[in-house]
Amino acid sequence: xxxxxxxxxxxxxxxxxxxxxxxxxxxxxxxxxxxxxxxxxxxxxxxxxxxxxxxxxxxxxxxxxxxxxxxxxxxxxxxxxxxxxxxxxxxxxxxxxxxxxxxxxxxxxxxxxxxxxxxxxxxxxxxxxxxxxxxxxxxxxxxxxxxxxxxxxxxxxxxxxxxxxxxxxxxxxxxxxxxxxxxxxxxxxxxxxxxxxxxxxxxxxxxxxxxxxxxxxxxxxxxxxxxxxxxxxxxxxxxxxxxxxxxxxxxxxxxxxxxxxxxxxxxxxxxxxxxxxxxxxxxxxxxxxxxxxx
Amino acid sequence: xxxxxxxxxxxxxxxxxxxxxxxxxxxxxxxxxxxxxxxxxxxxxxxxxxxxxxxxxxxxxxxxxxxxxxxxxxxxxxxxxxxxxxxxxxxxxxxxxxxxxxxxxxxxxxxxxxxxxxxxxxxxxxxxxxxxxxxxxxxxxxxxxxxxxxxxxxxxxxxxxxxxxxxxxxxxxxxxxxxxxxxxxxxxxxxxxxxxxxxxxxxxxxxxxxxxxxxxxxxxxxxxxxxxxxxxxxxxxxxxxxxxxxxxxxxxxxxxxxxxxxxxxxxxxxxxxxxxxxxxxxxxxxxxxxxxxxxxxxxxxxxxxxxxxxxxxxxxxxxxxxxxxxxxxxxxxxxxxxxxxxxxxxxxxxxxxxxxxxxxxxxxxxxxxxxxxxxxxxxxxxxxxxxxxxxxxxxxxxxxxxxxxxxxxxxxxxxxxxxxxxxxxxxxxxxxxxxxxxxxxxxxxxxxxxxxxxxxxxxxxxxxxxxxxxxxxxxxxxxxxxxxxxxxxxxxxxxxxxxxxxxxxxxxxxxxxxxxxxxxxxxxxxxxxxxxxx
Numbered sequence: 001x002x003x004x005x006x007x008x009x010x011x012x013x014x015x016x017x018x019x020x021x022x023x024x025x026x027x028x029x030x031x032x033x034x035x036x037x038x039x040x041x042x043x044x045x046x047x048x049x050x051x052x053x054x055x056x057x058x059x060x061x062x063x064x065x066x067x068x069x070x071x072x073x074x075x076x077x078x079x080x081x082x083x084x085x086x087x088x089x090x091x092x093x094x095x096x097x098x099x100x101x102x103x104x105x106x107x108x109x110x111x112x113x114x115x116x117x118x119x120x121x122x123x124x125x126x127x128x129x130x131x132x133x134x135x136x137x138x139x140x141x142x143x144x145x146x147x148x149x150x151x152x153x154x155x156x157x158x159x160x161x162x163x164x165x166x167x168x169x170x171x172x173x174x175x176x177x178x179x180x181x182x183x184x185x186x187x188x189x190x191x192x193x194x195x196x197x198x199x200x201x202x203x204x205x206x207x208x209x210x211x212x213x214x215x216x217x218x219x220x221x222x223x224x225x226x227x228x229x230x231x232x233x234x235x236x237x238x239x240x241x242x243x244x245x246x247x248x249x250x251x252x253x254x255x256x257x258x259x260x261x262x263x264x265x266x267x268x269x270x271x272x273x274x275x276x277x278x279x280x281x282x283x284x285x286x287x288x289x290x291x292x293x294x
Numbered sequence: 295x296x297x298x299x300x301x302x303x304x305x306x307x308x309x310x311x312x313x314x315x316x317x318x319x320x321x322x323x324x325x326x327x328x329x330x331x332x333x334x335x336x337x338x339x340x341x342x343x344x345x346x347x348x349x350x351x352x353x354x355x356x357x358x359x360x361x362x363x364x365x366x367x368x369x370x371x372x373x374x375x376x377x378x379x380x381x382x383x384x385x386x387x388x389x390x391x392x393x394x395x396x397x398x399x400x401x402x403x404x405x406x407x408x409x410x411x412x413x414x415x416x417x418x419x420x421x422x423x424x425x426x427x428x429x430x431x432x433x434x435x436x437x438x439x440x441x442x443x444x445x446x447x448x449x450x451x452x453x454x455x456x457x458x459x460x461x462x463x464x465x466x467x468x469x470x471x472x473x474x475x476x477x478x479x480x481x482x483x484x485x486x487x488x489x490x491x492x493x494x495x496x497x498x499x500x501x502x503x504x505x506x507x508x509x510x511x512x513x514x515x516x517x518x519x520x521x522x523x524x525x526x527x528x529x530x531x532x533x534x535x536x537x538x539x540x541x542x543x544x545x546x547x548x549x550x551x552x553x554x555x556x557x558x559x560x561x562x563x564x565x566x567x568x569x570x571x572x573x574x575x576x577x578x579x580x581x582x583x584x585x586x587x588x589x590x591x592x593x594x595x596x597x598x599x600x601x602x603x604x605x606x607x608x609x610x611x612x613x614x615x616x617x618x619x620x621x622x623x624x625x626x627x628x629x630x631x632x633x634x635x636x637x638x639x640x641x642x643x644x645x646x647x648x649x650x651x652x653x654x655x656x657x658x659x660x661x662x663x664x665x666x667x668x669x670x671x672x673x674x675x676x677x678x679x680x681x682x683x684x685x686x687x688x689x690x691x692x693x694x695x696x697x698x699x700x701x702x703x704x705x706x707x708x709x710x711x712x713x714x715x716x717x718x719x720x721x722x723x724x725x726x727x728x729x730x731x732x733x734x735x736x737x738x739x740x741x742x743x744x745x746x747x748x749x750x751x752x753x754x755x756x757x758x759x760x761x762x763x764x765x766x767x768x769x770x771x772x773x774x775x776x777x778x779x780x781x782x783x784x785x786x787x788x789x790x791x792x793x794x795x796x797x798x799x800x801x802x803x804x805x806x807x808x809x810x811x812x813x814x815x816x817x818x819x820x821x822x823x824x825x826x827x828x
């Protein structure tokens with residue numbers, strides 16, 4: 001067949017298997033979480049969750065492996081390439097909106113609901129609930145300190161977070177260098193820049209983990225610490241998960257580069273990962289500004 | 295690992311596989327469209343049975359049939375199933391069947407992901423429905439699952455509800471990405487964006503809305519999960535959070551969501567009315583811009599659902615005026631449909647009847663929406679049956695009638711057989727009467743102050759409730775006619791021509807009826823359906 005015809009794949013078992021795995025993950029996670037909250041044993045839920053996650057890992061490996069194989073057999077036309085580009089772009093847009101929900105939450109809490117609870121502004125009547133409560137940000141003293149003991153201290157933005165900002169920003173630069181070298185087909189340098197990118201991403205994750213340990217053990221900054229802790233952990237936590245996923249994707253394209261995949265003018269898999277990496281980087285800049293610094 | 299995939303190749307001449315694997319492993323847009331439509335119809339009946347349970351309980355004042363706890367689970371599940379299980383999948387099914395045929399593409403852009411989008415849904419709804427049998431019962435906090443009803447006071451099954459919503463979100467986002475990639479990348483050479491049929495345009499915009507707001511829904515249910523199980527205080531003022539925050543984030547998703555359920559309906563009606571008026575659509579360009587305007591406005595009106603919760607005055611006014619602004623592009627659309635029919639050679643086959651009822655009854659729903667948009671008046675209407683009447687008018691004779699119209703309109707193309715026209719007309723008239731008898735009295739009930747989501751009511755509401763229950767059963771049972779008509783149309787019936795309707799236009803009508811398994815292996819020659827010399 002000519003490479004210019006649009007490739008419509010024949011029947012595939014991957015999607016239905018992936019649906020079953022997704023169901024196992026969701027049902028297992030639900031069972032596990034409910035059991036933990038009820039202080040019952042979570043054995044069944046945990047098993048389902050792990051089986052589901054394992055299957056999903058295998059399926060995604062197989063499915064992506066299959067797509068890579070098709071691509072290397074030359075089945076994909078330029079039009080197919082554009083479908084992938086649109087697909088990845090809109091996927092990243094959906095991720096942007098996912099973070100937008102949490103940033104929106106942060107802005108609402110900081111600018112509206114906490115000041116109202118403290119008696120400021122048009123809905124300051126909310127102060128009647130906890131008289132004497134004072135609105136501050138970061139919120140160190142929650143309205144009900146017995147239910148949600150506020151944090152004792154905060155992360156200093158100019159130490160680990162600043163280092164992390166530099167790490168991630170430079171990793172965006174290094175992945176771009178890797179991309180340029182790929183276009184020039186200078187593979188050893190592609191590999192070197194990719195390894196450096198992965199190292200920077202991993203270092204970021206290690207520092208982030210250290211920061212969480214410090215937050216929990218020394219600062220009393222926990223999920224229970226009222227709205228500051230809640231917004232802090234949901235934003236940095238989901239960002240950390242995305243960095244983890246991005247690092248994993250970088251490792252995969254590194255392995256592919258080592259195996260001789262990608263051509264100087266045809267390497268959308270590589271570009272997709274680098275787009276994703278830039279995206280997690282941009283989210284971090286927002287986090288550094290609005291969660292840590294301001 | 296490649297052996298997992300069938301070796302049948304893609305150059306185009308193979309038919310469907312046989313047996314159940316055809317449906318499980320399919321990558322064909324028509325098969326997947328059929329799966330979506332059958333799934334949607336099944337959910338429509340399950341959600342419909344819940345609606346009839348609600349109406350049966352409300353037939354008379356007092357508690358007769360169900361306990362109040364169960365009544366709450368019924369209203370919640372009915373809403374969730376109709377929104378996420380019936381209306382949305384029906385439009386995705388139509389998109390799957392029609393978009394590739396309308397733009398001259400061989401299939402959807404990403405066919406395997408298309409299959410995945412569908413097959414997530416049965417599992418998600420299995421999990422959602424299974425909560426009804428769990429200890430403590432299913433979700434009972436209304437389809438809008440406001441905190442703290444859905445957090446502090448929720449049954450344990452809420453965890454599974456949250457994960458089911460996550461699964462639906464994954465499915466919708468992947469489906470929408472597929473639709474956008476298909477429309478932007480797979481049009482036949484020569485078809486520009488402003489040449490596309492309106493159904494394709496409305497779906498392009500709907501897909502954008504889906505990708506923009508489904509992640510926000512995922513975000514809000516995640517925050518619920520964290521509050522319930524991990525000790526956060528997003529929606530608890532004791533920790534500095536705010537239950538009203540839940541409503542803001544939810545409705546930031548929720549308002550675009552209601553347009554997700556109506557924009558493709560606009561597209562369907564904009565295909566059907568020109569066909570049976572035998573005129574081209576009046577104001578094609580303005581239709582496109584009106585749809586886009588509605589979509590953009592839908593992001594800045596969300597808090598009109600929250601006038602009564604206590605917002606600063608500036609907020610009330612802002613959301614009141616932006617909401618009223620939506621009446622302008624919507625009015626443009628209604629005007630264009632009417633102007634399309636003006637001096638047309640009209641005939642009234644079943645799809646046209648449903649489309650006409652759509653225009654009239656959706657407009658009634660739009661007007662009651664305008665009444666609700668007036669913030670000071672909404673203080674009175676809020677949480678009454680007036681709201682129930684309003685959104686059922688836009689969703690049942692709006693979205694559902696458009697889906698019915700689409701089904702009758704394209705069934706001959708899909709199956710190759712004509713459906714039974716007299717039975718179709720009977721189905722229409724019974725539905726039309728049933729819908730109005732059900733929902734029109736609810737306006738009066740609401741204005742008189744009957745609250746929604748309550749299993750019992752004061753005596754003065756008894757007559758209208760009885761009438762509404764009669765209407766609901768009439769509407770519900772007349773849908774069996776539709777099922778019978780569809781099944782007999784698939785099995786037998788007069789052979790349909792390729793063009794099917796005298797006034798039909800667009801690429802899908804150039805294919806045989808039924809179309810071959812792979813529609814366009816070669817990109818077809820494109821002629822503009824709306825321009826005289828296209």
